[in-house]
Amino acid sequence: MKKIDEELDLIEAAKKGDINAFNKLIKNYTQLIYSFSFKVCRNEEKAKNTLQDTLINVYKSLKTFDGKSKFSTWLYKVVTNNCLMLRRSEKAGKFISVDDIQFDSSSDHFISSAVDISSKETLNTELKEKLDEAIKKLPLKYRLVFILRDIEGLSIEETKNILNLSVPVVKSRLHRARNFLRNELKEYYEAS
């Protein structure tokens, strides 16, 4: 309870323009944003871009957070929108990598130091490639539902609210995504 109150205080302070409060608030969520973005785009650099954009967009749109949902649920909505925007820019050929952005020399900001924490013992390179390949084949609208519901563990109700969909549509996309990925990985199950 204390933690939630503390978070609400930070949100209120950040809404009033306190950047230090925003910093304290968001630092607990950077991993969540980065990890979610990676799961959607399957690319570390794109995930870094999304994280960068999301941090700025969260601050700018914090005023729209009304506290009716959990802060993390609201955050998923912002990251999802950034993932979709990134996809649109890619399609329009406007994607700029964070590595192409010039920063002043004193700010050695975007060092590529993402650490792979997937269990190396259990997930070998071949399997990772297979997983990447399978999920990349899945259209984004199905992928987002699968990641939010099954990987991030949000409920169907929360997923519906984040994506502005109806429950039947979420269920139908979930059906398609689960079945598709399961079939794509069928060889793996049969071999093991």
Place this chain on the structure above:
Amino acid sequence: MKLAKICKETLDALCKSDDLYRLSDLPEKLIDHIKTCNQCASYRNSLLETIELYKNYDIKLDKNTQKKLLCNACNKLKEDL
């Protein structure tokens, strides 16, 4: 292979279930069927395994990078203000 009506119903319900682990949102009839039908039980297991594989495949930002990204975002915001 032609699936029995109950199997089709079960596979459909599994793919749409909000609780694949405990099956709390499935009708009793289908839960009982999964207990006895190898095909449906194995289908459910492969769905669960698929989810677990993706859950285990994650990446992490180290603290140093995390700090630098945050600093950068805050500096950009300060510039905008």
